[in-house]
Amino acid sequence: METQAxxxxxxxxxxxxxxxxxxxxxxxxxxDNGFFRADRATGKKPHTIMMPPPNVTGALHMGHALQxxxxxxxxxxxRMQGREALWMPGKDHAGIATQNVVERTIKKQEGLSRHDVxxxxxxxxxxxxxxxxxxxxxxxKRRLGDSCDWDRERFTMxxxxxxxxxxxxVQLYEEGLIYRGHYxxxxxxxxxxxxxxxxxxNVERDGHLWYIKYPLADDSGHLxxxxxxxxxxxxxxxVAVHPDDERYKHLxxxxxxxxxxxxxxxxxxxxxxxxxxxxxxxxxxxxxDKNDYEIGKRHDLEVLSVISTDATINEEGGPYAGxxxxxxxxxxxxxxEALGLLEKTEPYKVSVPISHRSKAVIEPLLxxxxxxxxxxxxxxxxxAVRDGRIRFFPKRWENEYxxxxxxxxxxxxxxxxxxxxxxxxxxYTDENGEIDEARGFVVSIEQPEPGMVQDNDVLxxxxxxxxxxxxxxxxxxxDDNTQRDLDYFxxxxxxxxxxxxxxxxxxxxxxxxxxxxGEIPYRDIFITGMIKxxxxxxxxxSLGNGIDPLEMIEQYGADAVRFxxxxxxxxxxxxxLDPSRFEMGRNFANKIWNAFNVFGRFxxxxxxxxxxxxxxxxxxxxxWMLTRLNRTIEAVDADIERYRLNEAxxxxxxxxxxxxxxxxxxxxxxxxxxxxxxxxxALAVELYETxxxxxxxFMPFITEALWHRLRPRADGEAxxxxxxxxxxxxxxxxxxxATFSLMQEMISGIRNVKSRYGVAPGKEIAATINLPxxxxxxxxxxxxxxxxxxxxxRVADLTVGSGQPKPAASxxxxxxxxxxxxxxSGMVDLDHERERLSKEIKQKEKFLVGVQRKLQNEQFVSxxxxxxxxxxxxxxxxxxxxxxxxxxxxxxxx
RNA sequence: GGGCGGUUAGCUCAGUUGGUUUAGAGCGCCUGCCUUACAAGCAGGAGGUCACUGGUUCGAAUCCAGUACCGCCCACCA
Numbered sequence: 001m002e003t004q005a006x007x008x009x010x011x012x013x014x015x016x017x018x019x020x021x022x023x024x025x026x027x028x029x030x031x032d033n034g035f036f037r038a039d040r041a042t043g044k045k046p047h048t049i050m051m052p053p054p055n056v057t058g059a060l061h062m063g064h065a066l067q068x069x070x071x072x073x074x075x076x077x078x079r080m081q082g083r084e085a086l087w088m089p090g091k092d093h094a095g096i097a098t099q100n101v102v103e104r105t106i107k108k109q110e111g112l113s114r115h116d117v118x119x120x121x122x123x124x125x126x127x128x129x130x131x132x133x134x135x136x137x138x139x140x141k142r143r144l145g146d147s148c149d150w151d152r153e154r155f156t157m158x159x160x161x162x163x164x165x166x167x168x169x170v171q172l173y174e175e176g177l178i179y180r181g182h183y184x185x186x187x188x189x190x191x192x193x194x195x196x197x198x199x200x201x202n203v204e205r206d207g208h209l210w211y212i213k214y215p216l217a218d219d220s221g222h223l224x225x226x227x228x229x230x231x232x233x234x235x236x237x238x239v240a241v242h243p244d245d246e247r248y249k250h251l252x253x254x255x256x257x258x259x260x261x262x263x264x265x266x267x268x269x270x271x272x273x274x275x276x277x278x279x280x281x282x283x284x285x286x287x288x289d290k291n292d293y294e295i296g297k298r299h300d301l302e303v304l305s306v307i308s309t310d311a312t313i314n315e316e317g318g319p320y321a322g323x324x325x326x327x328x329x330x331x332x333x334x335x336x337e338a339l340g341l342l343e344k345t346e347p348y349k350v351s352v353p354i355s356h357r358s359k360a361v362i363e364p365l366l367x368x369x370x371x372x373x374x375x376x377x378x379x380x381x382x383x384a385v386r387d388g389r390i391r392f393f394p395k396r397w398e399n400e401y402x403x404x405x406x407x408x409x410x411x412x413x414x415x416x417x418x419x420x421x422x423x424x425x426x427x428y429t430d431e432n433g434e435i436d437e438a439r440g441f442v443v444s445i446e447q448p449e450p451g452m453v454q455d456n457d458v459l460x461x462x463x464x465x466x467x468x469x470x471x472x473x474x475x476x477x478x479d480d481n482t483q484r485d486l487d488y489f490x491x492x493x494x495x496x497x498x499x500x501x502x503x504x505x506x507x508x509x510x511x512x513x514x515x516x517x518g519e520i521p522y523r524d525i526f527i528t529g530m531i532k533x534x535x536x537x538x539x540x541x542s543l544g545n546g547i548d549p550l551e552m553i554e555q556y557g558a559d560a561v562r563f564x565x566x567x568x569x570x571x572x573x574x575x576x577l578d579p580s581r582f583e584m585g586r587n588f589a590n591k592i593w594n595a596f597n598v599f600g601r602f603x604x605x606x607x608x609x610x611x612x613x614x615x616x617x618x619x620x621x622x623x624w625m626l627t628r629l630n631r632t633i634e635a636v637d638a639d640i641e642r643y644r645l646n647e648a649x650x651x652x653x654x655x656x657x658x659x660x661x662x663x664x665x666x667x668x669x670x671x672x673x674x675x676x677x678x679x680x681x682a683l684a685v686e687l688y689e690t691x692x693x694x695x696x697x698f699m700p701f702i703t704e705a706l707w708h709r710l711r712p713r714a715d716g717e718a719x720x721x722x723x724x725x726x727x728x729x730x731x732x733x734x735x736x737x738a739t740f741s742l743m744q745e746m747i748s749g750i751r752n753v754k755s756r757y758g759v760a761p762g763k764e765i766a767a768t769i770n771l772p773x774x775x776x777x778x779x780x781x782x783x784x785x786x787x788x789x790x791x792x793x794r795v796a797d798l799t800v801g802s803g804q805p806k807p808a809a810s811x812x813x814x815x816x817x818x819x820x821x822x823x824x825s826g827m828v829d830l831d832h833e834r835e836r837l838s839k840e841i842k843q844k845e846k847f848l849v850g851v852q853r854k855l856q857n858e859q860f861v862s863x864x865x866x867x868x869x870x871x872x873x874x875x876x877x878x879x880x881x882x883x884x885x886x887x888x889x890x891x892x893x894x
Numbered sequence: 895g896g897g898c899g900g901u902u903a904g905c906u907c908a909g910u911u912g913g914u915u916u917a918g919a920g921c922g923c924c925u926g927c928c929u930u931a932c933a934a935g936c937a938g939g940a941g942g943u944c945a946c947u948g949g950u951u952c953g954a955a956u957c958c959a960g961u962a963c964c965g966c967c968c969a970c971c972a
Contacts, residue, residue, distance in 0.1 A: 015932065015934095017932090202968090202969085209972080226972060228972065229972085272970090272971085277971065277972065278972065281972095282972055283972080290970060291971080291972075292972085294970085351969095351970095396898070396899080397898095399897075399898070400967070400968085403897075403968070404968080502967095530966095534906085536964090536965075567907095567908090567919090567920085568906090573899085573900085573908095574899090574900095574965090575907095576907090578906080580906095581920085583921080583934070584919095584920055587934045589934090590932065590934050590935090591932065591935085594931045594934095595931060596931075638910090639910090644910075647909090654919085662936090665931080672930070748937095751937060752938060752939085755926070755938040755939080756925095756938080756939090758925090760926080760929095761926075761927065761929075761936085761937055761938085762927085843916080847916055850916085854953075857952055858952085859951095859952040859953090860952035861952080863951090863952050864913075867914095868953090874914090875916090
């Protein structure tokens, strides 16, 4: 195949791994071979992940990169494990966000507002925009290596999806769970729409508490109220005091005069009023405050709206009409002061409601909107988590979930926007074509009868996304194909998302699936931490502290970005990210790439190297390496089941770099000019191949490229669809591994000595290993593996035996009960050696005392598990032997 | 006002059911190496009373209680 040449670009001129070509070519290869497609016809056990659909307006950010990396790793692991793995991609129409973007574009290019353009034409323009730019983010995701089934890509405004949304609305209405109501809602004066409670953030700000005198109608004095929002007094319809308040009891039932407007308003008693707060009297503005609204209902007060949808004072505000609410506030305070009615002003921390999206201050406004009654939906969703059908990772997010659902309030779903799912409600019209509210409405997907007009409003974006897990699979279509797909892939297996949309999306999806499908949407929920900048701040455009994943991919490679993100993603902790963190991934990719060359240069093209030796016939280092590999696979599998991908990947990293490269490859590497024998080569290939597979879900590009360099592969025989390595415990020998580990310690000790005395690492030296006694097999093993010492510590002359005397003028290394002597004629610094040995003895003594104290404690010996006690005994024996050796060596120095 | 998370090496962070942890990694630092896989590297090294106080336990970075600081979420006190 032609691309093979580019895909297999040799390191050549540069020794460093260059990801750019490889990443592009191999993504193409996967796509061309249809490896991302999931098909129920295979009959395999399915594994489904629904991608949280990014906004069509969005550009790829680090949060996507992190979550996609995790989702892709999980998808690739399951695919390799033989599951029919579906990762379903999609995009969200994102009502307000998209409308704003297109609005701004038109304003900039043509100077027109959306009202100038007109609703229908505007929506056409949004569609044009979506067609042109809306898919960008999904293109960007391909750069990350996302192995989604792109053929199934869905958009929340697709025809079928729209149908699902309407169907849901109608059903909920028919069930009595959707109603139309006239209530105080969160109004955003910038976006000119109602919002749900979840879309409002409460922000604490410095404000004031103004004490205002309200004269009594009978001229007998005044009552002082305290408020943080004086402009709302224009809408006051009462003043409330506590019924038990001795100061004001006599005033209850009388009237006060509302200053500035000189309206008479009643003085009422309500237990809501806190006597000790402010002056003990509360102005009541049912039209602009939720609490006041409730009080107003109790006392049957008039609800006056004095602020209009653009946040200016309306005609009810008399002289203040037309002023912005904040200008009106200033003016009112000034006027009150001039009238002598401002008693005092105190600085005060106020909680200001802010639109999540526009950041504008929310105004509670009386408005007719559509609501979903949530309590009946919440119950089954709570139950599904309570009884463990759905599990949170980490578990602590359950609490947040419970708390929200247990206190859930009705959901305002209508939005006064143009872009979105039009509400399937129809109104009668009068002879002028105007909506005739008095005749009621009909809830229906289709126009019920000619002349009826559809509700102008659209639905909250989340009212479509909460259907994502099943609407994307074709619900509510009933044809055979769709139904079977839905049955096969739903419920999905795991949802990967950040905690920022726990309420917006995750909880609501569970409610929707429980209600409409009668089953959970997913078994597990993996909540990731959020990506912050290196100072721990949210990344934002305004701060300019964002890190662009595409730039990072450009600079470090997608595999590197994925590697670093995965390793950094621990247990739902937020990640403070700095671009330098990607160096870790880049360096590792480079290491992987270069390690191949150690044996790869001996691979004859087209030859398939297979191991012929059984485990027992292998070299010690090979047995050790296989043991390490199989033990690691076991641990990695366990980590994956608990979604501890960072731990799994760290283990593979250590295995590859710390074991395979640093020890195994160093030992099997043939001397200069020689070649590698076929048996050695076969195992090197096998080990490397297995690690390539283990790494593939995390670093798919480089591993796929190397996979094809390792062996001749049949068409379609790709790493991405290869079988996930099984831990072969039959090929693990912990005793052999321990023997090798001892040699590692000895070699490190010798290297240490050489380094300490400034002996060049390459200089050949002699060494003597003194064993405390005839240790069965160990002496022979060490003698047999003298080449290991030669290779790794340049020990040209190794003597091994029990009772070996310490050669003259030698430095010593004590490892447990064993001694290693390194003769260094004329170079040994006795003072230095003494100092070092003393220090080591001190450390060891301290340790031994600790161990002995434990063992002398009868409680410990009797209560601790036998194996733990035995382990301590072993520690004591080792430490004692080591101390004896160390002391002897010190004495020997005189 | 409630709830949750964090506090471990100079920096950024891992650390699973309490015991093979004499607490690890990456970066940074010190020493020596361009040793034909890799200087994006190799070898060696320094560096930590695991925030603080108490408790449980034979045994605590890990469990419990409290304290301090940092961060987040929720809540109608004007």
